Amino acid sequence: MNSVIFTAAARLLVALMFVFSLFMLLRGHHLPGGGFIGGLIGAVSFIVYSLACGPAEARKALRVSPEVIAMLGLGIALLAGMFAFFMGDPLFTGQWYWVGGDSYETAAFSINTVLVFDIGVYLVVLGGILSLAYAFEEET
Amino acid sequence: MSWVLVMPIAVPxxxxxxxxxxRSYPAGRWISLAGSVLTLIASAVLMAAVLDEGVIAAQMSNWDAPFGITLVADYLSAVMVVITAITGLATAIYALGEIPEETEALGFYALFQTLIAGVTGAFLTGDLFNLYVWFEVMLIASFSLLVIGGGKERLDAGIKYVALNLVSTLIFLSGIGLLYGITGTLNMADMRDAVANAENQGLVTVLAMMFMVGFGVKAAVFPLFFWLPASYHTPYFAISAVFAGLLTKVGVYALMRMFTLVFVGDVGFTHEILIWVSLLTMFTGVIGAAAQTDFRKILSFHIISQIGYMTLGLALFTPLALMGGVFYLVHHIIVKANLFFVAGLAKQYAGHTDLNRIGGLYKSAPLLAALFIIPAFSLAGFPPLSGFWAKYLIVKAALELNMWFVTFVSLLVGLLTIYSMTKIWGMAFWKPHPDGIDPTPDRAPPQVTRAMIVPIAGLALMTIIIGFYPEPFVQFAETAATQLLDPTDYVTTVLGVQP
Structure with missing residues (x-):
């Protein structure tokens, strides 16, 4: 698509959407958001970029092939679930470490495996959707 | 304890x-092989735990049943997981010889391992919706494996396969939704009581039929089997072997699970239908095979006819019949995967799978001929191979119920199976090669032959062991059948387990 307006607007939109996708990812679990929706928004930002500048350029912007991103995400999600093994819990039991308190209401923030799992989901969705979208765009 | 159940899924x-x-490096295939070995070890550990404690269950994420996802293994699940791991290992070895590097670089081993994980997950889950998810994992992986490597034929087969399987999945999913509407639970153990106490028993029977159709497509029973012969003869031999061995059996397993655990309210109706479906499956499958002249197409139709025996074991619904069904399930996975492996090696030697265009294998490759005879005769039910005991148990169960017609059909189908096997034997092994060439093993590189013959020999050895020493296997199947017919243990373990 050779529209100057679209290309110029895309540069701005892509960055904004991608940051928003990260915001959605980090906001998840206790508030609406999370890895799945974040991954979708992140994928859309790259799709907009590839519409504006072509799939070859978009692939370059992603640096890693989307299939690898998806598989890495799967691995991260699974390993996050398997971390529970060291705590003697069953698979996928969330492990929480609260900083400055002992629950969501009182603590300042937390370090947990749930976020790591969500990052894995984010990467799976981002990689999966993009590998489909790029394949479609390169076909035509 | 819960990790014993998780590892056979997590490792693949x-x-x-x-x-x-x-995937682009030679290391990829060795990683896959090492993973398959580890999966087999994990499965063996699971089997040991089940033999030790009976039914074991674990609640994922520490959410108690019936709200969370439960993994549960009784004797049937455990043996299916082990046999899946064995088939996976055999295929991983076989693939070393068969799969070209271009296909490996596309991610062949990743897809293959995902398929194994999906199959294992389906055997271990105690949650109906989770079962659907595993079906989807299997469907996606198997579709990709079917079309990987390209070509018109494969794509054609892949589309037929995926279209029909999607229909089955949709019926299955609607069934789950409606069943959830009636019972308010997705946990299969919890569902047993909820279904028994449901007000609208007529609707329950309707749902049972929906599940029968959904799983029936997966298991390839009459009249829903047409996707199977349309697709199983096109992919790589390693793939068609693992499909032939495992995929339809997941459907049979799901039928066995649901129609012993949940849908037992109107056995006279549902299982009567299953009997007729089984008989027709057995008969049409074997007749279809008689009309084919392609090595793999004959074998594909035989999968269908053998599926009939397994569902018949479920349909007769006596301890002996179910025991035969379980035994048949295990025996058939080993034998059928092995026959597809043999077909692949025969193609390497003789150049084709069309029986009219090959021949002379007996003279030039006697070892392969011997290794074909074992699974082929086992499939047909020759004593003392494993197939004989499997058929014997089913036929005996039918005789005990005085079902003469069922007995007659079972024996007739056995006879017709011998016809097809002797046809392959005669055309591929005995008659001279039509092109006048000698299909010597030298036509395949030695490392290819080595990688392919090892799993064939290993599985043939297992057939012989089960055949000559069936006692522990039969006893195992007996306990599995007892657990299926009286799932009190299953239900209490799932619902009562403290995390």
């Missing part, structure tokens, strides 16, 4: 991830 998944990242 992790292997898939690593194998995918290493």
């Amino acid at each position: 998944f992790l292997t898939a991830v690593v194998a995918f990242l290493a």
Whole structure:
């Protein structure tokens, strides 16, 4: 698509959407958001970029092939679930470490495996959707 | 304890991830092989735990049943997991010889390991919706494996396969939704009581039929089997072997699970239908095979006819019949995967799978001929191979119920199976090669032959062991059948387990 307006607007939109996708990812679990929706928004930002500048350029912007991103995400999600093994819990039991308190209401923030799992989901969705979208765009 | 149940699923998944990242390097295939070995070890540990404690269950994420996802293994699940791991290992070895590097670079081993994880997950889950998810994992992986390597034929087969399987999945999913509407639970153990106490028993029977159709497509029973012969003769032999061995059996397993655990309210109606479906499956499958002249197409139709025996074991619904069904399930996976392996090696030697265009294998490759005879005769039910005991148990169960017609059909189908096997034997092994060439083993590179003959010999050895020493296997199947017919243990373990 050779529209100057679209290309110029895309540069701005892509960055904004991608940051928003990260915001959605980090906001998840206790508030609406999370890895799945974040991954979708992140994928859309790259799709907009590839519409504006072509799939070859978009692939370059992603640096890693989307299939690898998806598989890495799967691995991260699974390993996050398997971390529970060291705590003697069953698979996928969330492990929480609260900083400055002992629950969501009182603590300042937390370090947990749930976020790591969500990052894995984010990467799976981002990689999966993009590998489909790029394949479609390169076909035509 | 819960990790014993998790590892047979988690190991192939992790292997898939690593194998995918290493897909362009020779290391990828060795990672896949190592993963398959580890999966087999994990499955053996699970089997040991089940033999030790009976039914074991674990609640994922520490959410108690019936709200969370439960993994549960009784004797049937455990043996299916082990046999899946064995088939997976055999295929991983076989693939070393068969799969070209271009296909490996597309992520073949990642897909293959994902398939194994999906199959294992389906055997271990105690949650109906989770079962659907595993079906989807299997469907996606198997579709990709079917079309990988390209070509018009494969794509054609793949589309037929995926279209019909999607229909089955949709019926299955609607069934789950409606069943959830009636019972308010997705946990299969919890569902047993909820279904028995449901007000609208007529609707329950309707749902039972929906599940029968959904799983029936997966298991390839009459009249829903047409996707199977349309697709199983096109992919790589390693793939068609693992499909032939495992995929339809997941459907049979799901039927066995649901129609012993949940849908037992109107056995006279549902299982009567299953009997007729089984008989027609057995008969049409074997007749279809008689009309084919392609090595793999004959074998594909025989899968269908053998599926009939397994569902018949479920349909007769006596301890002996179910025992025969379980025994048949295990025996058939080993034998059928092995026959597809043999077909692949025969193609390497003789150049084709069309029986009219090959021949002379007996003279030039006597070892392969011997290794074909074992699974082929086992499939047909020759004593003392494993197939004989499997058929014997089913036929005996039918005789005990005085079902003469069922007995007659079972024996007739056995006879017709011998016809097809002797046809392959005569055309591929005995008659001279039509092109006048000698299909010597030298036509395949030695490392290819080595990688392919090892799993064939290993599985043939297992057939012989089960055949000559059936006692422990039969006893195992007997306990599995007892657990299926009286799932009190299953239900209490799932619902009562403290995390």
